[in-house]
Amino acid sequence: MADTHLHQTHPAIVKRLKRADGHLRSVIEMIESGRPCLDIAQQLHAVEKAVAQAKRTLIQDHLDHCLDDVVGPLAREQRRSIDEYKEITKYL
Template sequence: MKPTAHPHPHPHVHASHPKVANRLKRAHGHLGNVIAMLQEQRPCLDIVQQLQAVESAIHAAKKTLIHDHLDHCMDDAMKTRGAGKQASLEEFKTITKYL
């Protein structure tokens, strides 16, 4: 997936970013376990359970990031006027596709 240019000129950091990074690190660890389990020819049920853990961790990270973005960035955007406000509304429409 090609990254899109971010319309904000300043670094985009929220209080939730460390929490999201930790969830993704957990998912990364689970995914490594899945690969090892496949190589070890472990039972499919065990592998699927581990894959579920990966999926759950990624889903939780995505949800946290989107909710934080909507809570903070969109609130700030509604206070702006003109083209900045229109760009923020377009970003809102785009990010909601990922919910």
């Protein structure tokens, strides 16, 4: 059995993805019913943003918890590269 990796942010990520799933289903219905392309594009944009934010939150959470577990306690000078890496990933 695989290790379970649950973090404090996971419930919020699941909630966001379920909402995005509902919006995506709406987009499919909009396309099938012939809704205007502008309306569809706006909804698709919202779905993309929700998924991207969920991904970003998951990755940041992973870096904040899992990476620290692997690296363990390091002196401040040795941590600087890791801390900079975690900080720069926020701009991805």
